[in-house]
Amino acid sequence: MTISSTLPKVMKAAVVDAAGPPEAIHIKDVPVPALPANHVLIALEFVGVGIWDAQQRAGSWGSVKPGTIMGADGSGTIAAVGSHVTKFHVGDRVYSYSYGYGSGGFYAQYVSVPADRVAAVPAHLEMKIAGGMPCIALTAQSGLETLKATRAQTLLVFGASGGVGSCAVWLGSEKGATVVGTARPDAQEYVRSLGAAHTVDPNSAEREGVIKRAAKDGFDAALVTANSDALAYFFSHLKPKAPIAFPNGVEPKPHLSGHPVSAFDGAMSHEAFERLNAAISTKTLPLRVQVFSFKDVAAAHRRIEEGHVVGKIVLHINL
Template identity: 35%
Template structure:
C-alpha cells in the first residue's frame, strides 16, 4: 500500500511516499480503507524529534493518529461493526491507504470524509479536558485558543452538555465562534479585563488549549488552579494546574457522543485544508505555522 513515512527526524522534507505491507486488524481492532486522515500538532512534533523522550517511535515511522474510512477487515472479539461500514476513529499510522483503528464510531452522513477524518483525536482531547474539569450544565467555561480543532470540539461538546462558553481567538475567527453560540474575545495580555464583562457571574472553569502565557490569567478568572486544565501549555504544572497528556486515561467514549451530535446538527468541524496524501509535508508546514481554524487533513480517493 502507499503511505507517507519518514526514516529520520527533521523538517517536513523528511516525509516521503513509500510502498509498505498492509497492516491487519488484531483482536479488538478493525482495519479501514482510509478516505481521510487528520493532521495534529503531535504528528509534526514526533517528526521533528521534539517528543523523542516522552513519545518515542521506531523508525521508519508512518505518522497519523486518526482517520475515517470504510471497514474492510474486522478483528477477533469485535462486535457491532461489519465490513463495508463507514467509521472514524483513533488509528495507528493513519497516513496511508489502510489503517488499523483501536477506537471508532459510525461516521454520520452529515459529515464529509474530510471532516470525519480529522475528528477523533480533537474530540477525545476536548472531552478529556472537560471531564477533568468536572464541567456541568449551567457553568461558564473559558476556552483559551478556541478556533483550532481541540478548541472547537471543546466549545461544541461543552455547549451540548449545557455549559455557557467563552472562547478566545484571533479577530478573523471570532465571528465563527459566535456562529456556534459562544461568546468570543481576543487572546493575549488583558484577558482578565476583556472576559470580565462577558462573564458577569464569573468563570467556573477554563481549558488552556493554546500555548504558553495565559495560565495566570485563567487562574485569576476562575479563582483556583484546580479549575483550570491545560492541553497546550506545558508550563501548567509550575502554576499548580493539571496538564493532561492522556496518560491518566482516555475519553474515547466521546467519539460516539460526537457522532450523535453531528447527526443532530449540533457538532461540526471546519476543514482548513484538505490535501492529497503525497502532500502531507505541506500539511505539516501549515500546522507548524499555527492559527489554523479547525483541522488539516489528507484525503485519499
Template identity: 35%
Template structure:
C-alpha cells in the same frame, strides 16, 4: 503498492516522505481499513520532532503520520466482533492515518453514522474526543462561565460547541483574525496577547468558573489566577497547568466516547468545521498549515482508496 506519508527520522519537514508500503495485516482486535480521510493534528508534527507520548515507546522508522482516520473495513483480525468487511468506521489508528490503508484497534474505533461524511468523521477521534473528555471532566454547571484558550483551533472549537450545548456561557481566547469564527460558534471572543487577563475580566465581570486551556505558555500563566486551580484543565500546556495547581485533561480513549461524539456530530450539535482539505500527495502542505499554529477549525487529508 499503496502509499503512505511518513517521517524517516526525527527532525523537521526534511524528514518527511511519501512512500509505498505493504498493506498491513490486522492482528487480534484490529481492523484493516481503507482510509478515506485523516485528520491533521499538532501531535503529528510533534512526534516527527522526537516527542514521545507519555507511557509510549519511541516509534520505529519509518513512521506513518496520523492519529485519527475514517474509512471502510477491508479485513477483520482474530477475535473481532461487531464489525464486518464493508463497514464504515473511524478511530485512532495504530499504523498511522496518512495512508491508503491502516489498522484500527476496535477498542478505539466506532461505526460512522450514515449521515456523517468521512471527512467530518476523521476529525472526531482526537479533537472532538479531547473536548468531550475535558468538558465531562469539568462537568460545568449550566449558566456558569467557561474560559477556553485557543478557542479557534480544532479542539477549542469543539469545546466551545460542547460548552454551549450544556448551557454554559463561553469566553473564547483567540487571535483577532479568528473573532468572527469564534463568535459564530457561540462564544464571546477575547483577543489573545498582552493584557489578556484584563480583557477577560472585562468580558466576564462576574468572574470565570472554569478554564479549559489549549495553548499553555504565557496565556495560561496570565489567566490561571482567574479561577480556583481545581477548575483548571489543560490539553495544551499540561505540565504548566499541573504546576499551577490544575490538571491535565483526563483522556478516556475508548469506543464509547467515539460513539458519543459521533452521535453529537450526526445530530448537528457538534460541527466539524473542516476548513481545508488536502490530497495525500500534499500531506506535507497540510502539516505545514497546522505546524504554523494559525489554522482555524480542522484540516483533513482526503485519501482516495
C-alpha cells in the same frame, strides 16, 4: 475474518525513516497491515494532521523508528474485520482515534486498529470533518468531563480556535455552558459559529471589558489548550477554587495555587466514542477543516508548523 474482495497486499503510505524536516516524509509502497482477531482494517478517506505528528517527525520525542507511518486518527470504510469482531461489517462508514499503536499510523491507504477504538460516523457528518475530529473531539470531551462542565457554568476555553479548542467550544455550548473563547480577531467569528457566547483576543486591551460583561462573577472552570503570558491574566478572573484542565502536550504546564489543575489525555475507548456520537446525534459540528491532498503531506506539515491554524488540517487519501 471477513474481507473486502478487492483488498490488495500493498498500499501507499507516508513514511518517515529518520527524524527531519517535512521533506523527511515520503510516500512509498508498504505491505497492507496485518489484521489481528480484535482489529478492523479501515480503507482511509481523510486523516487528521496534528502538531504532535510534526513534533514526532522532527524528532522532538526522540529518534524515529525507520518505516514509521504517522497519524492517529481518520475516517473511512471498513475493508476487513478480525475473527473476533462482530460490531462492524465491510463497507461501514467509520472513524477512529488510535494513538501509539506500534508504527502503523493513519497516513496510509489502510490502517489496522483495535475495534474498540472505532465508531460509526453519524449519518449526516461529512467524512472530511469526521476524519479530522476523533483525536481533538475526544480530547475536548475528556477535558469537559474532567472539569465536570455543566449548563450552569461560565467556561473559559483558552485557545478556542484550534482543534481541541474548537471541539471544546462546540461540546461545551451543546451542554448549555456559557462559553468564553480566546481567539485572534480573524478567528473570532468562527469560534462564535461553534457556539461561544463571547470571544476575546487574549492579548487585547478590550479583554478586561469583555470579561466583565461575559463573566462578571468570574469563570467557573477553564480548559486550556495553550500557555502564554496572557493565561495568568485570565486565571486571575477564575472563581475561588475553580478547576483548570489541560491536555498533556500543553507546555509549560499551567498551574495556579489554590485551584485544582488536571492534566488529561483524550480517551480512545468505545464508551468515549459512544458519548461523543450521542452529543453529535443529528447535529452539525461546524469544525473548519483545511484539506491537503495526500501527495502534499509535507506541505501540510509545513502549514501546521507555521502555527495559527484555525480549526483542523486533514489529508485526503485520494490516490
